[in-house]
Amino acid sequence: MSKIARLIIASGESSPDMRYAAGFSTPDEFIWFEANGDAGVICSPLEFSRAVKQARPGVTVHTEAEFGGPDRIDMLKNLAARLRVQGFLVPPEFPLLWADRLREAGLAVRAADGTYFPEREFKSAQEVEKVVESQRAAEAGVRRAFDVLRESRITSEGLIEWRGGILTSEMLRSEIDIAMVRLGMEPTGTICAGGAQGAQPHNTGSGPLPANWPIVMDIFPRSAATGYWGDLTRTVVKGKASDLVKKAFDAVLAARELGKSLVKVGADPAEIHNAAARSMERAGFHTGRSGEADFGFFHGLGHGVGLDIHEAPRLSPRNRVPLRGGEIVTVEPGLYYPEWGGIRLEDLMFVEPGGAGRCLTEVETFLEID
Amino acid sequence: MSKIARLIIASGESSPDMRYAAGFSTPDEFIWFEANGDAGVICSPLEFSRAVKQARPGVTVHTEAEFGGPDRIDMLKNLAARLRVQGFLVPPEFPLLWADRLREAGLAVRAADGTYFPEREFKSAQEVEKVVESQRAAEAGVRRAFDVLRESRITSEGLIEWRGGILTSEMLRSEIDIAMVRLGMEPTGTICAGGAQGAQPHNTGSGPLPANWPIVMDIFPRSAATGYWGDLTRTVVKGKASDLVKKAFDAVLAARELGKSLVKVGADPAEIHNAAARSMERAGFHTGRSGEADFGFFHGLGHGVGLDIHEAPRLSPRNRVPLRGGEIVTVEPGLYYPEWGGIRLEDLMFVEPGGAGRCLTEVETFLEID
Numbered sequence: 001m002s003k004i005a006r007l008i009i010a011s012g013e014s015s016p017d018m019r020y021a022a023g024f025s026t027p028d029e030f031i032w033f034e035a036n037g038d039a040g041v042i043c044s045p046l047e048f049s050r051a052v053k054q055a056r057p058g059v060t061v062h063t064e065a066e067f068g069g070p071d072r073i074d075m076l077k078n079l080a081a082r083l084r085v086q087g088f089l090v091p092p093e094f095p096l097l098w099a100d101r102l103r104e105a106g107l108a109v110r111a112a113d114g115t116y117f118p119e120r121e122f123k124s125a126q127e128v129e130k131v132v133e134s135q136r137a138a139e140a141g142v143r144r145a146f147d148v149l150r151e152s153r154i155t156s157e158g159l160i161e162w163r164g165g166i167l168t169s170e171m172l173r174s175e176i177d178i179a180m181v182r183l184g185m186e187p188t189g190t191i192c193a194g195g196a197q198g199a200q201p202h203n204t205g206s207g208p209l210p211a212n213w214p215i216v217m218d219i220f221p222r223s224a225a226t227g228y229w230g231d232l233t234r235t236v237v238k239g240k241a242s243d244l245v246k247k248a249f250d251a252v253l254a255a256r257e258l259g260k261s262l263v264k265v266g267a268d269p270a271e272i273h274n275a276a277a278r279s280m281e282r283a284g285f286h287t288g289r290s291g292e293a294d295f296g297f298f299h300g301l302g303h304g305v306g307l308d309i310h311e312a313p314r315l316s317p318r319n320r321v322p323l324r325g326g327e328i329v330t331v332e333p334g335l336y337y338p339e340w341g342g343i344r345l346e347d348l349m350f351v352e353p354g355g356a357g358r359c360l361t362e363v364e365t366f367l368e369i370d
Numbered sequence: 371m372s373k374i375a376r377l378i379i380a381s382g383e384s385s386p387d388m389r390y391a392a393g394f395s396t397p398d399e400f401i402w403f404e405a406n407g408d409a410g411v412i413c414s415p416l417e418f419s420r421a422v423k424q425a426r427p428g429v430t431v432h433t434e435a436e437f438g439g440p441d442r443i444d445m446l447k448n449l450a451a452r453l454r455v456q457g458f459l460v461p462p463e464f465p466l467l468w469a470d471r472l473r474e475a476g477l478a479v480r481a482a483d484g485t486y487f488p489e490r491e492f493k494s495a496q497e498v499e500k501v502v503e504s505q506r507a508a509e510a511g512v513r514r515a516f517d518v519l520r521e522s523r524i525t526s527e528g529l530i531e532w533r534g535g536i537l538t539s540e541m542l543r544s545e546i547d548i549a550m551v552r553l554g555m556e557p558t559g560t561i562c563a564g565g566a567q568g569a570q571p572h573n574t575g576s577g578p579l580p581a582n583w584p585i586v587m588d589i590f591p592r593s594a595a596t597g598y599w600g601d602l603t604r605t606v607v608k609g610k611a612s613d614l615v616k617k618a619f620d621a622v623l624a625a626r627e628l629g630k631s632l633v634k635v636g637a638d639p640a641e642i643h644n645a646a647a648r649s650m651e652r653a654g655f656h657t658g659r660s661g662e663a664d665f666g667f668f669h670g671l672g673h674g675v676g677l678d679i680h681e682a683p684r685l686s687p688r689n690r691v692p693l694r695g696g697e698i699v700t701v702e703p704g705l706y707y708p709e710w711g712g713i714r715l716e717d718l719m720f721v722e723p724g725g726a727g728r729c730l731t732e733v734e735t736f737l738e739i740d
Binding site: 013014026027028045046047048049050052063090092093094095096097098099100109111112113170174177178181182184186187188189200201202203204224289292293294298299 | 383384396397398415416417418419420422433460462463464465466467468469470479481482483540544547548551552554556557558559570571572573574594659662663664668669
């Protein structure tokens with residue numbers, strides 16, 4: 001096949017691959033390329049000085065003018081000529097319009113089928129530190145929520161009163177997010193879903209939170225400085241949980257601990273998922289569909305976390321590639337029943353190279369808050 | 371040409387077009403389509419109930435099973451057959467891998483060249499309200515910064531002391547972001563750049579802030595609930611500004627007010643930009659390049675704001691399409707000199723259908739804080 005270079009056109013903000021490749025983040029799109037082991041970026045005047053300061057070692061920073069810019073197709077034709085390549089290998093999500101324009105200009109463009117940087121799956125010690133920093137912020141967020149719920153009281157209507165008002169999902173989320181913003185995080189989409197809302201794993205929650213029923217809190221901040229994410233879920237009840245909810249909580253907790261114990265070098269992700277699923281099934285919690293609503297355990301057990309909140313490897317029935325060491329994955333079994341809500345408990349695991357899993361989460365797991 | 375349908379594959383979180391088309395936001399990708407005036411979405415079980423509740427009126431919610439899912443190419447082939455179309459018109463940033471797979475499956479895929487929903491440029495009354503809500507949050511953020519700077523004092527080293535510590539960009543940003551999180555916003559990338567850092571328009575700022583030199587605060591929150599953005603920039607000096615900085619501030623303020631006065635139905639965006647640029651040039655502030663560093667005024671005067679923070683129309687020398695009414699645009703002239711820093715002042719304007727511009731920003735503009 002003809003000679004090709006690697007090419008990304010993206011902003012650092014929206015593309016974890018770009019942030020990984022270039023070593024810095026930008027609000028606007030720029031160009032990264034690599035050929036024969038030489039990597040470079042082509043930046044507009046607005047990004048140039050940031051790029052010079054922050055580029056990953058080994059990445060050369062070029063101006064648009066060096067490649068006859070600012071017209072992008074002109075620049076990329078000049079780039080291909082200078083690199084002596086006939087085309088580009090790009091990430092799967094490369095913008096179609098630019099691909100088609102490059103093809104019209106006579107250059108080959110091929111999208112990678114799968115992960116563009118497979119090495120992103122395996123974290124360096126520095127990367128683990130960055131994820132842990134974001135994870136500590138997530139823990140500060142959930143501890144703030146615990147405090148709010150401890151300070152609050154249950155009203156005669158079965159709602160939760162805090163500082164003289166009825167506590168809503170929005171208020172609890174705001175308290176969690178503020179704790180994380182203080183630590184330099186960018187929270188987006190923090191879930192605080194109470195009662196039946198918690199039965200939908202992606203429902204972020206709205207309105208008054210119920211007492212005596214589960215509140216699912218799924219917290220995933222990204223560090224503004226590093227771009228790395230944390231991911232943490234706890235489920236609590238303000239007041240007293242029903243026996244059924246207690247039993248579901250115990251089943252999810254047991255499945256999580258089982259799943260965590262299986263995360264190690266050589267383990268089959270599908271097997272880890274299936275073992276956790278079986279353990280909840282054996283505890284009496286069934287999975288199925290009623291009309292359009294799923295119930296039971298109907299999502300993957302976990303996913304990689306790094307510069308993206310959901311990345312490889314998945315702990316899902318479809319992933320049979322053994323863990324190699326260096327991965328960071330969530331283990332987050334859940335049980336969801338539209339009649340009463342959901343329970344999800346999520347810890348973060350690092351697969352120690354050459355060994356077992358190490359839990360990166362340091363916050364207690366419990367159900368009831370008085 | 372053969373019959374085609376419109377198609378988007380994206381998450382609501384990452385794609386303003388998807389949020390606009392579907393009426394709701396999701397963390398995961400889903401499918402939106404439109405043919406012959408009928409629009410629909412195809413959602414995974416995880417998103418189905420959210421979609422049913424929140425979909426824009428007129429958008430039918432389908433399950434993946436209806437189209438033979440979850441395999442995406444199978445679903446899209448079935449969709450094309452059911453709609454009796456030979457292919458799809460997709461947004462410019464449609465993922466190349468999916469486009470090429472659809473083409474391999476015999477379907478035509480064409481990327482829109484330019485804006486996918488030109489109507490997004492022209493805001494309904496409800497959309498204006500949503501932008502204003504986010505703008506009010508940005509104002510709460512900058513007012514918090516004003517308060518922090520008022521409460522602080524200048525140290526003998528020319529730094530700023532607040533609550534017993536040296537005030538940094540990171541601390542001031544955190545205070546601004548917290549004020550906005552309380553109002554349901556998701557802040558990302560808030561700029562607090564002092565001194566020479568302010569000379570780089572995209573530098574978010576880091577480390578101790580200087581007294582007596584400009585601090586650029588560019589604040590652009592997105593509402594978690596609506597997805598609409600606000601955008602606001604103020605530049606202040608804690609202490610006393612030099613005569614040069616005062617003169618630059620006056621020139622930027624005059625350019626902003628001139629630009630705002632020209633925003634109206636029928637106006638040529640390039641002319642608005644050029645008028646603001648000329649007024650700063652006439653005030654004695656020149657634009658140029660020294661080595662790799664630009665100085666003076668070297669970005670566009672403004673941009674549209676809505677479900678995207680930077681959208682059409684641009685107020686730039688290259689946009690000669692007259693304003694039609696309904697647009698929301700920023701007017702944000704700036705002056706940047708590496709020797710001392712930058713001044714940028716940004717207000718938000720609504721182009722009243724059939725009339726003049728109306729300023730949507732309600733916070734004072736001033737330079738010095740004692």
